[in-house]
Every structure is written in structure tokens, then in C-alpha cells.
Ligand SMILES: [Fe+2]
């Protein structure tokens with residue numbers, strides 16, 4: 001069992017030695033996040049200009065973030081086809097975002113249900129659910145405004161999502177939240193300041209980055225408390241199942257129809273992306289904040305680390 005060495009720190013036992021975690025006060029953290037939410041929350045209905053023109057030659061995602069960038073398949077595409085692939089991939093990421101936000105909202109309800117209803121911690125969980133509700137509506141509207149329809153994740157992920165949503169497992173849920181939020185955040189932090197990206201995408205991703213920073217803080221602080229409260233075997237089991245889910249997700253979050261839309265064979269295109277050194281480096285880079293934090297809290301301990309390495313997600 002991890003031991004409390006002094007108030008607000010905990011020592012956890014990892015294969016590479018002991019790690020000390022600094023634990024924040026649950027209510028104080030939530031209070032600060034509630035304050036920040038009051039000051040900086042957005043209403044996409046009024047804070048996004050949905051009618052802004054979309055230039056057919058302008059990318060929907062910085063080209064460096066498109067899965068085939070710097071591959072022979074990319075080199076063979078025309079400029080308009082590259083733009084089209086970026087539109088498809090951006091909308092695919094938004095669709096994946098809605099799916100993961102739905103899972104997160106359910107996890108937050110389960111978490112809040114078991115705690116004191118008048119606490120700041122529960123008030124913030126409910127506030128975050130409200131944020132995610134607005135985000136999912138915003139992403140759906142963005143996809144439609146870009147002239148496409150949302151897509152569902154691949155059938156295995158879709159069915160696993162149903163099962164996972166029925167189980168209350170805060171350790172995996174908060175860690176899973178971080179995985180998705182940190183990796184999409186990395187993509188969006190490059191996207192919204194880029195003046196060569198479609199203005200509508202820049203507006204939506206900017207709102208998302210600002211509001212997600214709070215969610216990441218909430219998940220990180222809660223995850224440290226949860227890790228400090230369980231024995232090492234339980235943490236390693238959660239870390240391993242999370243690593244497996246992350247590897248599956250990283251290989252399938254883009255819908256294959258995007259490749260077909262630009263005349264490519266989806267299987268060959270997926271293989272090309274998986275083998276691309278640029279893509280592998282981009283994916284590992286996008287997970288870097290998450291994996292550094294996981295290292296600290298013992299979530300790369302044991303068998304989990306080899307899963308992350310094998311999936312090419314650890315720098
Ligand atoms: Fe969100």
C-alpha cells in the first residue's frame with residue numbers, strides 16, 4: 001500500500017523506485033476551477049461566427065497534423081485533395097471528440113453520484129459536464145457547417161465504449177480522460193493560432209483549448225489522489241488496461257472514409273500513416289505531456305510501459 005509520508009504527499013512504489021506525489025486539497029482545487037469557469041466560459045452559439053466563409057484552398061488542420069503528411073501518398077495528392085483530407089480528418093477528430101465526451105460525461109455523473117452533493121468537487125464535476133455538453137453540440141455543428149456528417153468510432157471501440165460506460169472505475173476513467181484531453185489538446189494548440197487554417201476551425205479549437213485546460217487540471221489532481229489510495233497491483237492493472245485502450249484508440253480515431261474520399265485505399269493509407277516516421281513522432285509528441293505525468297504517478301509502471309512503447313506513443 002502507498003504510505004502517507006506527511007499531510008498532502010504520498011509515496012507510491014514503482015519498479016524504478018519510489019515516487020512522491022504532492023496531493024492538492026480536493027475542495028480548494030475545485031473552488032479555483034469553479035472561479036475560472038465563471039470567468040472564462042463560452043457559448044458557442046454566440047462566440048463562434050458560424051457563417052464565416054470557407055475558402056476551398058485553405059486547410060482544416062495544419063498539414064503537419066494530417067496523418068499522411070510526408071508520405072509518398074501525400075506527395076501524390078493535389079493541393080485540393082490535401083485540403084479535402086484535412087477537412088475529413090478534422091471532422092473525424094471532432095466526431096471522436098463527441099464520442100469520448102459522451103463517455104466522460106457518464107463517468108463524471110457516476111463520480112458525482114457517489115460524493116457529497118453540496119461539495120465544490122461535485123459542483124465542478126457538474127460544471128465540467130455542462131462544458132462537455134456545449135463542446136459536443138459545438139463539434140456536431142462544426143462538422144455539419146464543414147459540409148460533412150459525424151462518424152462513429154470503429155465497431156470494436158463503439159461496443160467497448162458501451163461496456164466501459166456501464167462500469168464505475170474512477171482510476172481508469174480519470175486516466176482515460178487525460179489521455180483523450182491531452183492528446184486532442186496538443187493538436188488543437190497548434191491549430192487555433194495557425195493563420196493558414198480555416199477561421200471556423202480556429203474559433204472552435206480556441207474555445208475548446210481554454211475550457212479543456214481546467215478539465216485537465218481536475219483530472220490530474222483527482223488521479224493523483226486515486227493513485228495514492230490504492231495498492232500498487234491495482235494501479236498497475238488499471239495502467240495496463242488503459243495502455244491497451246489507448247493503443248487501440250490511437251490506431252483508429254480517424255475514420256477510414258477520409259482516405260477513400262481522396263481516392264486512396266483506406267487500408268493502404270492507414271498502413272502508410274502507421275509506418276510514417278513523421279506520423280509516429282507526431283503521435284508520440286501529442287502524448288508527451290500525458291506520458292510525462294503518467295511516469296510521475298506510476299502509470300507507466302510494469303507492463304503498461306511496453307504497450308505504450310510498442311504503440312509508438314512514448315517518446
Ligand atoms: Fe471537451
Ligand SMILES: [Fe+2]
Pocket residue numbers: 132181212215
Ligand atoms: Fe474535457
